[in-house]
Amino acid sequence: MRNLPKIVGALLLGALAATASAADTVKIALTGPYSGGSAPMGVSTRDGSKLAIAEINAAGGIQVGAKKMKIEVIERDDEAKNERGVLIAQELASMPDLAGVIGSVNTGVVMAGDKYFQEKGITKIICPAAGSASMTQWAGPNGPKTLSIFRFAAHDGLQGAMVVEEAIRQKFTKVAILHDSTNYGVSGRDDLLNQIKLQGNKLQVVAQEKFNIGDKDMTAQLLRAKAAGAQAVLIWGIGPELAVAANGMAKLGMHAPLIGGWTLAMSNFIDNAGKNGNGTLMPQTFIEEPYSPRAKAFIEAYHKAYHVTRIPTPVAAAQGYDAVLIFAAAVKQAGSTDTHKIAAALEDLKEPVKGVIATWHHPYSKWDPMHFETHEAFRRAQVVMGMVQDGKVVFANPADRERLAREAR
Numbered sequence: 001m002r003n004l005p006k007i008v009g010a011l012l013l014g015a016l017a018a019t020a021s022a023a024d025t026v027k028i029a030l031t032g033p034y035s036g037g038s039a040p041m042g043v044s045t046r047d048g049s050k051l052a053i054a055e056i057n058a059a060g061g062i063q064v065g066a067k068k069m070k071i072e073v074i075e076r077d078d079e080a081k082n083e084r085g086v087l088i089a090q091e092l093a094s095m096p097d098l099a100g101v102i103g104s105v106n107t108g109v110v111m112a113g114d115k116y117f118q119e120k121g122i123t124k125i126i127c128p129a130a131g132s133a134s135m136t137q138w139a140g141p142n143g144p145k146t147l148s149i150f151r152f153a154a155h156d157g158l159q160g161a162m163v164v165e166e167a168i169r170q171k172f173t174k175v176a177i178l179h180d181s182t183n184y185g186v187s188g189r190d191d192l193l194n195q196i197k198l199q200g201n202k203l204q205v206v207a208q209e210k211f212n213i214g215d216k217d218m219t220a221q222l223l224r225a226k227a228a229g230a231q232a233v234l235i236w237g238i239g240p241e242l243a244v245a246a247n248g249m250a251k252l253g254m255h256a257p258l259i260g261g262w263t264l265a266m267s268n269f270i271d272n273a274g275k276n277g278n279g280t281l282m283p284q285t286f287i288e289e290p291y292s293p294r295a296k297a298f299i300e301a302y303h304k305a306y307h308v309t310r311i312p313t314p315v316a317a318a319q320g321y322d323a324v325l326i327f328a329a330a331v332k333q334a335g336s337t338d339t340h341k342i343a344a345a346l347e348d349l350k351e352p353v354k355g356v357i358a359t360w361h362h363p364y365s366k367w368d369p370m371h372f373e374t375h376e377a378f379r380r381a382q383v384v385m386g387m388v389q390d391g392k393v394v395f396a397n398p399a400d401r402e403r404l405a406r407e408a409r
Contacts (some may be wrong), residue, residue, distance in 0.1 A: 024070075026328075027095070028098075029076060030050075031092075033109075036213075037080065038106055042077075048321040049323065051321055054324075063074070076092070078106075078113075089115075100339055101122060108182055108183040110129050117149065125326070127152040128319045130262065132191055135151055136372055138372065149375065152319055153263065160192045161198075162283045162383065163259050172232045175206070176205070176224075177208050179235065180241055181211065186238075206228035207224050211245075215244060217229075217242060217248065218245050233254075237261075239264075239267070242264055242269045242273070243276075245258065265388075275283070278388055280388040281387050287314060287401075289395070289401065291404055318355075322360070326353050347374075349364070358407070
């Protein structure tokens, strides 16, 4: 991380372009929606990943056995479309020299395409898609004995638990659940309902409403929630539609707070909701504040490299950065660019990996289909509650900021 300011210029000059033959590089594919409504997440993940790749390449590359090898990047824009995700997965899975894949934002895209990576044993780190089904689809008694799919994101089961905890902490008793009609939204709804049950049914769900991608008006859904006496709205969706909900609530005079998944931190929610987004709460794995030297260096490097004053989706950018560092550590440990050997190394990383979010100690373990968390990196300790305040996300609890600052020392 200390070299990031030095490599920003190289990044901007296109230092990621491969100049060596494929045999001399570690070929990594970055995938995600780089256009459309999910683009703030996809672009942030890709660009955070590129910062880590540029830093590694500037230092000579990854030590693979007796030589250092630079990372070669392949980019694919899935446009948040399931059918395009399938085509990209099929293409990438057919590449014999591909070391691995990092990315995928949308749960539906993951569900549609990851089977092709699993069939070929291509190592994939899902980042930042959080829908539970992305990993639970492989779990259970009939799940595969080995799995090449890993995830680097706080999954929705974990996030749902935090959302329900927050609503209970604020002493709400009646809530409405709003969710989009995608795999992500439906999975999030199910996680919320499950967590309400697990946490003692202290919340009564007085309304369940859904909306579609592209909806511009949610008056009908919100009126039903208001009439039912909802004291808070638990919501699962993507930035633009989440802003429609926030603005609709303000128009109807609904003062119930919005509490939902990490996507409430997307720039296209914050910008479109404006002051109506203030007070919105969501779990976060990274908040764009210089609470530690590493966080400060990462934020400054991202701003300088991409000519922005605010990261579109800080969670996605930081997760993309750390995912690359973890993947690179696995390549080094494996001493090979063989994707199967990299997967085996990921399951048993020997050395800690210093990332911007945390120092990662053995983030994954050997795949157990009865415990999908074996291929999940995040635990509760790495996730905090964020809050929208005047156009940015801040720590909802100052104690979390202080804790992370201490742990970073």
